[in-house]
Amino acid sequence: MHATPRIPSLRRSVASSVRRFFLPYVASSLLPSVATSLPSPLDITHAPTKIYPMDLIYYPVTVFDYVMKGAVIGGMGIVHVFIAQFAIGGGFLLLYFEWLAQRRGMTLARVFLDSYFKALVLISFVAGALTGVGMWFTTIQISPRTIGLMVDEFHWFWATEWTFFCLEVVSGYTFYRYRASLGGRQRLALLALYSFAAWMSLFWINGILSWQLTPGEWSTSHNAWAGFFNPSFWPSLFFRTVVAITIASLGACIVINTMKLERDARAELIHVAARPLICMAAMPVLAAWFVAVVPNDSRAWILGGSPAMTLFMMMAVGASVAIGLYALIGLIREQLYINGATATLLAGLAFVATAGGEFVREGVRKPFTVREALYSNAITPDEVARMRAVGSTTHDPYPLRDADAYPTDQTRLGARVFRVQCSICHTLEGMNGLSHLAGTWTTEQKRMNIAKLQMTKPFMPPFAGTAEEVEALVQLLEWQHAGRPDSWSGSSDPDAVSRIQTWLDEAGTESMVAARASEGREPR
Amino acid sequence: MLLYGVTLLLHVVFMNYVLAGCGYMAVVGLCSKSGDGFRSPVMLILRDWMPFVLSAAITAGVAPLLFVQVLYKKEFYSASLLLGARFIIMLPALIVAFYLLYVMKSRRMSTLPRWLRAAIPGVIFACFLYTAWTWTENHVLSIHEGDWVNQYAAGAWSYRSGMILPRFLTWCFGSIPTLCVLLLWQVRPETCNNGDERKTQCRMLAALAYGGMALAALSAAWAYASLPESARRAVTAPDVWPFLWVLLAGVSLQIAGWCLVLVAGGDRLRGRILVSVGLPATIAGVVVLRESVRLALVGTSALDPMASLAGSAEGLWAFLFFFLLNAGLIGWCVRLARRARVTPAQ
Numbered sequence: 001m002h003a004t005p006r007i008p009s010l011r012r013s014v015a016s017s018v019r020r021f022f023l024p025y026v027a028s029s030l031l032p033s034v035a036t037s038l039p040s041p042l043d044i045t046h047a048p049t050k051i052y053p054m055d056l057i058y059y060p061v062t063v064f065d066y067v068m069k070g071a072v073i074g075g076m077g078i079v080h081v082f083i084a085q086f087a088i089g090g091g092f093l094l095l096y097f098e099w100l101a102q103r104r105g106m107t108l109a110r111v112f113l114d115s116y117f118k119a120l121v122l123i124s125f126v127a128g129a130l131t132g133v134g135m136w137f138t139t140i141q142i143s144p145r146t147i148g149l150m151v152d153e154f155h156w157f158w159a160t161e162w163t164f165f166c167l168e169v170v171s172g173y174t175f176y177r178y179r180a181s182l183g184g185r186q187r188l189a190l191l192a193l194y195s196f197a198a199w200m201s202l203f204w205i206n207g208i209l210s211w212q213l214t215p216g217e218w219s220t221s222h223n224a225w226a227g228f229f230n231p232s233f234w235p236s237l238f239f240r241t242v243v244a245i246t247i248a249s250l251g252a253c254i255v256i257n258t259m260k261l262e263r264d265a266r267a268e269l270i271h272v273a274a275r276p277l278i279c280m281a282a283m284p285v286l287a288a289w290f291v292a293v294v295p296n297d298s299r300a301w302i303l304g305g306s307p308a309m310t311l312f313m314m315m316a317v318g319a320s321v322a323i324g325l326y327a328l329i330g331l332i333r334e335q336l337y338i339n340g341a342t343a344t345l346l347a348g349l350a351f352v353a354t355a356g357g358e359f360v361r362e363g364v365r366k367p368f369t370v371r372e373a374l375y376s377n378a379i380t381p382d383e384v385a386r387m388r389a390v391g392s393t394t395h396d397p398y399p400l401r402d403a404d405a406y407p408t409d410q411t412r413l414g415a416r417v418f419r420v421q422c423s424i425c426h427t428l429e430g431m432n433g434l435s436h437l438a439g440t441w442t443t444e445q446k447r448m449n450i451a452k453l454q455m456t457k458p459f460m461p462p463f464a465g466t467a468e469e470v471e472a473l474v475q476l477l478e479w480q481h482a483g484r485p486d487s488w489s490g491s492s493d494p495d496a497v498s499r500i501q502t503w504l505d506e507a508g509t510e511s512m513v514a515a516r517a518s519e520g521r522e523p524r
Numbered sequence: 525m526l527l528y529g530v531t532l533l534l535h536v537v538f539m540n541y542v543l544a545g546c547g548y549m550a551v552v553g554l555c556s557k558s559g560d561g562f563r564s565p566v567m568l569i570l571r572d573w574m575p576f577v578l579s580a581a582i583t584a585g586v587a588p589l590l591f592v593q594v595l596y597k598k599e600f601y602s603a604s605l606l607l608g609a610r611f612i613i614m615l616p617a618l619i620v621a622f623y624l625l626y627v628m629k630s631r632r633m634s635t636l637p638r639w640l641r642a643a644i645p646g647v648i649f650a651c652f653l654y655t656a657w658t659w660t661e662n663h664v665l666s667i668h669e670g671d672w673v674n675q676y677a678a679g680a681w682s683y684r685s686g687m688i689l690p691r692f693l694t695w696c697f698g699s700i701p702t703l704c705v706l707l708l709w710q711v712r713p714e715t716c717n718n719g720d721e722r723k724t725q726c727r728m729l730a731a732l733a734y735g736g737m738a739l740a741a742l743s744a745a746w747a748y749a750s751l752p753e754s755a756r757r758a759v760t761a762p763d764v765w766p767f768l769w770v771l772l773a774g775v776s777l778q779i780a781g782w783c784l785v786l787v788a789g790g791d792r793l794r795g796r797i798l799v800s801v802g803l804p805a806t807i808a809g810v811v812v813l814r815e816s817v818r819l820a821l822v823g824t825s826a827l828d829p830m831a832s833l834a835g836s837a838e839g840l841w842a843f844l845f846f847f848l849l850n851a852g853l854i855g856w857c858v859r860l861a862r863r864a865r866v867t868p869a870q
Binding site: 057059061062122125126127129130131132133134136137138140141144147148151152153154155156157158159160162163164165166167169170171174177178181182186190193197223224225228398399401 | 579580582584589605606614615622626673837839847849850851853854858864
């Protein structure tokens with residue numbers, strides 16, 4: 001009889017393959033690469049020598065025509081910050097009301113909790129989360145090199161923030177969905193967890209954002225922790241915490257007015273929800289602390305040096321004072337009742353204050369987007385000298401989309417220079433349009449003012465290009481001012497280019513901020 | 525790279541639930557003449573859970589979005605810039621979809637006029653299809669650096685490539701088995717009127733899963749055929765074999781598991797465990813194959829310095845500490861939730 005050949009079982013074949021191929025791969029490749037990628041804990045204190053891969057990468061530039069890019073990102077940022085701070089302050093407020101319900105027997109507190117959390121979920125869990133993602137998308141569109149530098153420096157900090165973001169969402173939804181089935185201690189614990197997680201997400205992002213204005217010791221050591229705990233970290237963290245509580249309280253007053261309760265019950269809730277507004281008393285001190293630690297040039301712009309910055313600063317201060325006085329005197333001391341319209345007006349003022357404050361915070365960073373590391377147009381101080389020699393557009397691979405609209409090669413070059421160096425903050429004819437700003441200048445004034453850009457306005461970066469590129473930009477502005485005629489003679493005057501070169505050399509490649517610091521007139 | 529893969533896997537699980545779940549709701553919306561279709565156990569679960577799962581998908585998506593910028597900065601940023609407004613439009617689409625999901629969750633949904641019952645889930649699904657398409661387009665554009673200059677010069681609204689549609693279909697059909705696995709755990713006795721209804725629902729999920737896997741396999745074959753030669757070699761390179769085995773093992777486990785579900789109607793735990801183990805294995809294998817294609821087309825010369833810079837950057841230990849801490853706290857929240865379950869709103 002023939003023996004029946006044994007067909008190897010599937011299970012044995014799979015096990016054999018795992019032993020022969022998969023396990024050796026894991027042992028030889030995967031585990032060592034994981035092990036070697038983890039630095040020693042001792043490296044925490046050691047500031048490694050950073051190799052900054054800031055090779056000049058030309059990204060395709062998004063053009064918004066008449067809308068200033070700063071307005072796009074500012075608009076998204078202000079909405080996101082307002083909603084996010086509502087979520088953070090809302091957590092504290094909910095915790096307070098839950099405590100009141102359990103420890104003080106306030107029966108209306110639970111009723112308020114249900115309505116308020118619903119608003120929190122519908123507003124901040126949806127629009128807040130998506131505008132947060134929107135910030136990523138928008139910053140990539142506006143300045144990929146800036147967000148790229150921030151990601152390179154702080155991705156582990158951002159990843160840490162993400163873990164708290166996850167905790168915030170899970171704890172929030174768990175409370176919202178299962179609150180009726182939970183005991184008192186569990187409810188308090190969940191709300192405490194939610195509040196803590198929300199505030200910690202502020203903690204981590206605040207360090208990254210404040211680093212842009214006051215990088216502190218990071219400028220010399222390139223140590224990320226030194227950059228994170230920078231001079232403006234603590235005042236901005238505490239200030240934002242107070243703002244978060246304020247927005248949450250004002251939002252609570254709106255929500256309370258939508259609840260189907262008797263007026264007396266609503267009044268009782270409003271008076272309780274308004275109590276946290278007492279912390280607004282700390283805002284002047286915190287604001288003064290923040291102003292004291294920002295760079296001298298930034299402070300000077302806030303305090304009158306720049307009309308736009310000063311105007312927005314006054315807007316923020318004025319709106320905050322109005323809310324603060326009404327809250328402290330009207331709501332807390334006089335126990336006034338406010339209806340939905342008044343509550344909405346106060347919340348609107350809070351939005352105006354937030355908008356003004358964020359605009360000032362962003363604006364006083366100029367000419368930098370990361371102080372002394374990256375100018376607003378995403379060119380590093382070191383690259384300025386290089387681009388003065390080789391040109392800012394020489395290696396830009398991206399052509400003009402509307403090249404046929406320009407009558408000469410010179411105006412086309414000017415358009416490319418504008419795209420690389422100016423379009424981050426300016427339009428040609430729209431918001432902050434160069435045609436308007438330089439409209440009254442003579443041709444020679446344009447040449448000198450652009451060549452000595454950082455002296456024309458101290459919050460402008462130095463021009464990072466050749467003298468020919470300056471002239472090309474000047475001709476572009478002249479042509480634009482003349483109504484974009486079909487033919488344009490332009491300029492081929494070598495003396496003009498020579499004068500521009502002289503002005504470029506006189507101005508140097510440093511910003512006025514750096515120049516003053518080098519001279520010892522101003523601390524960095 | 526490992527963290528990118530793991531966090532992408534987590535995001536994909538939630539994302540698949542959303543995409544396939546909204547597709548299911550759209551089909552029910554179109555086909556259900558009365559509002560009864562909105563009250564089936566699966567529909568009630570989807571209507572109830574979808575807003576949370578979308579929130580989870582968005583939250584989980586932040587991490588791979590961060591890591592892809594560390595690993596593939598130039599490619600990701602360039603593609604995002606080239607798609608420009610198309611990319612930004614995802615945001616209002618997601619906001620609209622998110623709020624409509626809350627409308628779907630409400631009790632009023634099943635009492636709305638028929639055209640609204642069809643339109644609302646249809647709009648939601650369209651928003652997510654747009655999002656999925658845009659991300660696929662972004663990814664394919666990012667791995668074709670040679671097309672960037674022309675794409676910019678043309679100012680085109682979209683990027684055309686033979687790779688986009690098959691990849692998009694692979695992800696869309698591949699999302700169906702994920703939805704089915706998660707629903708298999710969610711369809712519990714207390715969510716159904718009786719045991720027979722539960723078995724019917726589970727068998728329907730098995731059929732859907734098989735259909736999804738078959739269509740995903742066909743689309744994947746098409747996607748493979750659309751790859752350039754270098755990428756095809758990368759997918760079948762010896763380095764990738766272990767992950768191909770993982771993928772095949774995952775698919776095999778799912779096939780076997782769903783067979784048990786078909787037979788026993790979801791009562792047997794073994795079937796559910798098999799599909800639950802097979803699913804992440806399948807997704808992990810797909811993620812690795814996807815990255816091997818990307819590396820084949822993008823090249824690894826810029827990747828190594830960036831990866832080592834990322835590994836040595838300060839803050840890693842703080843991240844690991846808080847990751848573990850917060851994972852534990854999230855686990856506590858989940859445990860709390862399991863003890864205090866509620867049934868979906870009728």
